[in-house]
Amino acid sequence: MDNKKVARLVQELADMMELHGENSFKVNAYRKAARAVENSRMPLTDLKKGPTELDGVGKGTAAVIQEILDTGRLQYLEDLKKELPPELPVLMNIPGLGPKSIHTLYQSLGVTGLADLEKVVAEGKVKGLPGFGPKKEKNIAEGIRYYRERPQRFLLIDVHLVAENMVERLRECPSVFQAGYGGSLRRMKETVKDIDLVVATEEPQDVAKYLKEMPGVIQVINDGERKVSLQMDVGVDIQVDVRLVLPEQFITTLHHFTGSKEHNVRIRQRAKAFGWKVSEYGIFDPKKGEELTFKKEEELYQTLQLPYIAPEMREDRGEFEKKEGELPKLITLNDYCGDLHMHTRWSDGAVSVKEMALAAQNRGYQYIAITDHSQSLKVAGGLTADDLKRQREEIDAVNEELSGITILAGVEMDILPDGRLDFPDEVIKELDWVIASVHTSFQQSGDRITQRILHAMENPYVHMIAHPTGRLLTRRDPYEVDMDRVFRGAKETGTILELNSNPRRLDLKDEYLRRAKDEYGITIAINSDAHSPKELDMIPYGVGTARRGWLEKKDVLNTWPLEKVMERLRKKR
DNA sequence: GCCGTTTTCGGCCCGACTGTTTTCAGTCG
Numbered sequence: 001m002d003n004k005k006v007a008r009l010v011q012e013l014a015d016m017m018e019l020h021g022e023n024s025f026k027v028n029a030y031r032k033a034a035r036a037v038e039n040s041r042m043p044l045t046d047l048k049k050g051p052t053e054l055d056g057v058g059k060g061t062a063a064v065i066q067e068i069l070d071t072g073r074l075q076y077l078e079d080l081k082k083e084l085p086p087e088l089p090v091l092m093n094i095p096g097l098g099p100k101s102i103h104t105l106y107q108s109l110g111v112t113g114l115a116d117l118e119k120v121v122a123e124g125k126v127k128g129l130p131g132f133g134p135k136k137e138k139n140i141a142e143g144i145r146y147y148r149e150r151p152q153r154f155l156l157i158d159v160h161l162v163a164e165n166m167v168e169r170l171r172e173c174p175s176v177f178q179a180g181y182g183g184s185l186r187r188m189k190e191t192v193k194d195i196d197l198v199v200a201t202e203e204p205q206d207v208a209k210y211l212k213e214m215p216g217v218i219q220v221i222n223d224g225e226r227k228v229s230l231q232m233d234v235g236v237d238i239q240v241d242v243r244l245v246l247p248e249q250f251i252t253t254l255h256h257f258t259g260s261k262e263h264n265v266r267i268r269q270r271a272k273a274f275g276w277k278v279s280e281y282g283i284f285d286p287k288k289g290e291e292l293t294f295k296k297e298e299e300l301y302q303t304l305q306l307p308y309i310a311p312e313m314r315e316d317r318g319e320f321e322k323k324e325g326e327l328p329k330l331i332t333l334n335d336y337c338g339d340l341h342m343h344t345r346w347s348d349g350a351v352s353v354k355e356m357a358l359a360a361q362n363r364g365y366q367y368i369a370i371t372d373h374s375q376s377l378k379v380a381g382g383l384t385a386d387d388l389k390r391q392r393e394e395i396d397a398v399n400e401e402l403s404g405i406t407i408l409a410g411v412e413m414d415i416l417p418d419g420r421l422d423f424p425d426e427v428i429k430e431l432d433w434v435i436a437s438v439h440t441s442f443q444q445s446g447d448r449i450t451q452r453i454l455h456a457m458e459n460p461y462v463h464m465i466a467h468p469t470g471r472l473l474t475r476r477d478p479y480e481v482d483m484d485r486v487f488r489g490a491k492e493t494g495t496i497l498e499l500n501s502n503p504r505r506l507d508l509k510d511e512y513l514r515r516a517k518d519e520y521g522i523t524i525a526i527n528s529d530a531h532s533p534k535e536l537d538m539i540p541y542g543v544g545t546a547r548r549g550w551l552e553k554k555d556v557l558n559t560w561p562l563e564k565v566m567e568r569l570r571k572k573r
Numbered sequence: 574g575c576c577g578t579t580t581t582c583g584g585c586c587c588g589a590c591t592g593t594t595t596t597c598a599g600t601c602g
Contacts, residue, residue, distance in 0.1 A: 025585055029574035058575050096591095098600050133593055183602090196602085224590055241602080243589090256587090261602060268586040279587055 006068050007038035009077065013064065016080040018099045019088060030064075032056040035262065037065065039318050041518065044069060087113030093152075094143040096136075104129055118144055153191035154236050155473060156541060157503035160185060162234045163195050169214065170199055175206040177247045182257035187311045188544030190473060190506045194239040196257045204244035211242055248293045249281050255297055256280035262316035263309075270304050270320075312547035330547045333540055335559040338367035341412065341435060341466060341498065341527030342536070346391050347372035348380040350532035353391070353407065354398045359533035361405045367562045369408035369433045370395060374422040376414050377439055383411070385427045392430075406562055408432040412466060417441035419452045421459060428461040433569065435498075437466035438479065446480030453486055457495040460573050464496040464525055467507040475504070483512055491520045494572045496557055499526045499549075501542025502535075513549025523568070525557040 014030035036054040037044065044065060047053045051062040068074055084106070090113060091102045105111040108129050109120050117140070120126055126137040163181045170179040176199055183196035201207045208228050212220055221239065222229035228242045245253045256264060257280070271278040275287065282291040283303060294300045298308045307324045319327065343349030344356055351359075353370055360368045372391065373382040383391065388411060395409045410433035414422040417440055421428075428434045436456040438449065456462050468486060469478035490497050497516060500507045508516065508524070516522040526542040528535055546556060553559045557568065 023574085026574050028585075033574080056575070060574050096600070100599060131593065131598070135592055139591090194602095222590060227589055229590090257602080259602075264602090265586055272586075277587080281588090 001069055001072060003037050003040055003044055006044060006065055007034045009068050009074055010034035010037065010061070010064060013074060013077045013080070015089060015092070016077060016084070019084060019092075019102060020080060021099070021103045029056070030061065033061040033065075035316065039316070041318075085112035090114055091117060094140065094147050096139045096143045101131075104131065114144065114147075150237060151474065153193050153474065154238060155503050156185070156188065156190055156192055156506075156544075157538075158236050159192040159195060159238065162236060162238070163197070165234070166195070166197065166214075166240070170197070170207075170210075173207060173210045175201050175203040175210070177201055178250050180250075180254055182254050183259065186258045187260065187314060188541070188548055190503075190509065190545065194241060197240060197242045198250065198254045198257055199242060199244050200247040200250040201244055202246065207242075207244055243280070245280070251294045251297055252278075252282045252300065253280040255300055258311050258314065260315050263314035263319070266316050266320050267304065270306070274304070310547060312544060313550065315548075328550045328552045331543060331551050331553050331556055331559060333543050335553045335556070336365075336526070336539060336543065337560075338365050338369075338558050338562070338565070339528050339530070339536060339539065340367075340369040340408070340410070340433060340464070340525050340558060341371050341500070342368065342530040343372050343380075343412075344370055346370075346381075346383055346387065347377075348531060353394050354401070355533060356530070356536075357398055357402055357405060357407050359536055361402065363536060365405060367406040367408065367565070369410040371410040371412040371433065371435050374411055374413040376416060376422045382414070382422075385423060388427065388431070410434060412437055413462075414439055415452045415456045417444070417452075419448075419455045421456060421462070425459070425461055428459075429573075431461075432566075433464075434462050435464045435466045436462045438470055442470055442476075442479045444479070446482055449479045450482045450485050453481060454489045457486075457489045457493045462495065463569055463572060464498055465490070466498045466527075466529070467500040467502075467505050468497055469507050469509075469512070471505065471507055471509075473504050473506065478507075483515075487516055487520045487522060490516075490522050496523045496525050496568075499524050499542050499546055501526060501528050501538040501540075501545075503538060503541045505529070506541060506545045508549075510545055510548035513546060513551055517549065517551060517555050523557050524551060524555055527558070 010030055011034040014027050014034065018027045033056050036056045040054055044051055051057045051065045064074060088102065088106060091097055109125055111117050111120060121137060121141050126132050126140060127134045163185055167179045167181055170176050178200035179197065181195060181197050185192045185195060199207055204225060211228050216232045216234040217230050218233050219231040221231055226244050230240045232238060232240050243253055243257060268278045271283060277284040282293045284291045292303060301308045307327050309319050310330055313319045339360060342356055344353050345351060357368060373380040375382045375384045392409045395407050399407050409431050411431055412435045415436050415438050416422060421436060438452060453465060457465060469481055471478035497508060499513060513524060516524065526546055528538045530536045557565060
């Protein structure tokens with residue numbers, strides 16, 4: 001039983017207690033404990049004095065954890081679940097409904113799930129309950145519709161482009177001093193639920209009016225003096241929350257709305273230890289009666305005697321437990337110097353080798369690898385051994401012609417369903433760079449899929465495993481691969497693992513990256529997997545994900561100069 | 574339920590907005 005599973009059960013316990021109407025501080029205590037368990041780098045069973053060593057875990061939670069470790073289950077949680085209808089937690093997803101309202105609906109009207117809720121709303125039975133009026137009934141009806149019809153989360157890239165656009169547009173408004181976006185978007189989470197904008201202005205009413213008249217506004221959800229919430233159709237149908245603050249409050253508000261919520265809680269607790277109060281408007285010192293504001297986020301952290309924590313790390317996943325100098329110096333886009341996974345017209349790409357090389361050169365890269373698909377991937381026009389030889393001649397010619405960039409001859413070779421590789425050793429040993437990846441038989445058992453990947457890594461000519469878990473965000477779950485075995489295998493064989501920057505993949509994901517680095521010291525390569533020159537620009541999403549995984553320059557192959565990369569590749573052979 | 578160089582009891586992060594209310598609870602982030 002790993003920490004993650006224990007944490008999940010404790011978290012579920014907190015959720016169920018909340019629905020039961022249990023004291024919210026008690027609920028929060030379990031939530032805090034669950035997070036401590038999840039963030040602990042040490043397996044629970046290795047803690048000398050037991051779970052209470054973790055911050056926020058006392059006698060009560062320790063007993064709960066022990067029961068989970070011993071029996072794999074939790075009687076109290078199962079009892080709670082028996083007492084409530086199994087569908088009830090689903091209602092927590094309806095905007096506007098929280099534990100208190102759900103509890104009332106269940107107790108008074110016997111609502112046990114979504115279908116029941118719809119029925120009592122349609123019958124007009126909701127208004128008239130204590131605390132429920134006609135508006136609330138209408139809001140619930142709309143909440144249900146919203147939950148049913150809209151996607152829960154959007155891809156980072158889709159929201160990113162929209163938000164950039166809106167910020168641009170806001171800056172054109174004469175009353176706007178400064179504008180920016182925060183939220184999970186700024187933290188570069190792989191999917192994003194809504195857009196959080198922060199605007200500095202002396203005339204909030206003007207900006208609010210400007211906002212409400214922007215093209216794409218479907219509905220005004222909130223319309224306050226300092227906060228406007230809009231439902232917008234801007235390519236994606238998404239909620240946009242805008243905070244309107246004075247210019248001097250911009251940084252503290254931006255920080256506040258960058259979150260995460262958990263990170264902010266820790267920030268406020270820390271301020272409290274100094275006798276201060278942190279809000280979106282600044283750090284308030286009640287003794288002096290003054291509110292501190294800042295020109296840069298760095299100053300805010302400095303004031304709280306913390307090292308600067310980059311947005312991508314603000315998840316309360318251990319960033320507060322590090323002292324000055326212990327936090328990683330995160331990789332930046334500037335460190336990146338070569339893309340090692342891309343396709344050309346030889347297989348399913350859009351342009352020639354030379355066109356890809358020129359596009360890469362335009363982006364300032366020192367090297368790239370051309371890695372078209374291998375023969376068995378027919379749908380993508382995979383290359384035969386003979387094709388590869390002819391492609392090599394073309395690559396040699398382009399290398400001859402272009403200066404300042406080096407093109408490696410590579411391949412993205414299929415790992416076949418039976419575990420064999422798509423080419424024999426004598427073919428791949430001629431190549432500079434060999435990627436292996438799974439494109440077929442995703443539904444195999446975890447053990448078989450894991451075996452396929454392990455076998456590929458044992459081949460001395462295979463340098464890297466691409467998109468190791470095979471997930472497609474919002475479309476396809478990862479295959480059942482055992483990542484601990486893959487990490488061990490990668491470490492033992494010196495195989496590189498990919499962070500694929502395609503916004504629908506971002507594979508490996510942040511949590512895996514951090515484990516690959518911390519627990520195994522594995523080298524990661526960030527690649528675009530581009531099928532056209534434009535797709536080379538997906539790298540920032542990969543770098544953002546790498547930063548969420550706490551990766552530094554030294555952890556990432558593509559930040560190394562070519563000679564060092566080649567030396568690393570020779571090592572495996 | 575957890576925690577303590579002000580505390581073993583009484584707090585627990587902070588504020589905006591809405592809708593239901595005559596002063597505030599619930600929800601959200």
